[in-house]
Amino acid sequence: DAKTTQPPSMDCAEGRAANLPCNHSTISGNEYVYWYRQIHSQGPQYIIHGLKNNETNEMASLIITEDRKSSTLILPHATLRDTAVYYCIVRGTNAGGTSYGKLTFGQGTILTVHP
Amino acid sequence: NAGVTQTPKFQVLKTGQSMTLQCAQDMNHEYMSWYRQDPGMGLRLIHYSVGAGITDQGEVPNGYNVSRSTTEDFPLRLLSAAPSQTSVYFCASSQRTLSYGYTFGSGTRLTVV
Numbered sequence: 001d002a003k004t005t006q007p008p009s010m011d012c013a014e015g016r017a018a019n020l021p022c023n024h025s026t027i028s029g030n031e032y033v034y035w036y037r038q039i040h041s042q043g044p045q046y047i048i049h050g051l052k053n054n055e056t057n058e059m060a061s062l063i064i065t066e067d068r069k070s071s072t073l074i075l076p077h078a079t080l081r082d083t084a085v086y087y088c089i090v091r092g093t094n095a096g097g098t099s100y101g102k103l104t105f106g107q108g109t110i111l112t113v114h115p
Numbered sequence: 116n117a118g119v120t121q122t123p124k125f126q127v128l129k130t131g132q133s134m135t136l137q138c139a140q141d142m143n144h145e146y147m148s149w150y151r152q153d154p155g156m157g158l159r160l161i162h163y164s165v166g167a168g169i170t171d172q173g174e175v176p177n178g179y180n181v182s183r184s185t186t187e188d189f190p191l192r193l194l195s196a197a198p199s200q201t202s203v204y205f206c207a208s209s210q211r212t213l214s215y216g217y218t219f220g221s222g223t224r225l226t227v228v
Contacts, residue, residue, distance in 0.1 A: 032213050032214075034216060036216070036217075038158075041203065041222070042221065042222075043119075043205050043207075043219030043220055043221050043222055044158065044205070044207075044217075044219050045219070046216025046217060046218070047216075049213075049214075049216060085157075087157075091213060092213065098163070098165045098169060098171045100165070100213065101146045101148070101163050101164070101165035101171070102148075102160065102163055102171075102173070103148060103160070103163075103207070103209075103217055104160055104173075104174070105150070105157050105158040105159075105160075106157060107157050108157060
């Protein structure tokens with residue numbers, strides 16, 4: 001799976017949009033971009049994913065650049081409860097074997113939402 | 116309630132003891148995985164499975180065994196516990212497609228003394 005690079009930490013004011021960047025310059029054509037978050041010591045929570053089109057759901061929006069080498073997760077109106085570690089993960093089937101079942105986490109971005 | 120159920124939630128073991136961490140899901144998911152998370156660290160993949168009877172190693176498989184005899188269950192066995200295995204363990208499951216995300220359990224907090 002392609003490696004991702006995220007800033008180690010970011011801050012955001014409550015009520016403002018939080019824009020979390022992710023670089024995945026080695027992404028392959030059949031690899032998806034996934035975003036998860038982990039609040040304190042809870043299990044990670046799936047947020048959103050995309051292949052090449054921008055995506056939106058009730059939690060967030062995902063903007064993928066046209067060359068697919070980077071993406072941005074947008075939380076439109078951040079709240080204190082959005083303080084968490086956010087993980088950008090690339091996952092696909094190009095490595096062969098059973099690798100399509102793997103989900104490998106990096107270090108993520110610690111997002112702190114402050115009042 | 117549908118989801119991923121992990122038992123026990125907390126466990127203390129003595130060095131050398133063995134135990135099995137249980138993971139069950141009722142969503143008919145084919146993919147299942149085990150992760151460990153050490154304090155202040157990210158999640159590391161231990162073992163994963165893409166269906167009953169099919170398992171494979173992740174990043175940190177040493178000291179752990181798994182088997183997948185049914186779609187619903189994916190137990191993680193510690194054969195001889197060591198203090199280095201003190202961690203929080205998460206189980207996760209997903210449908211057999213890249214079009215969905217993984218659902219995670221609430222974790223098992225294991226301390227080996």
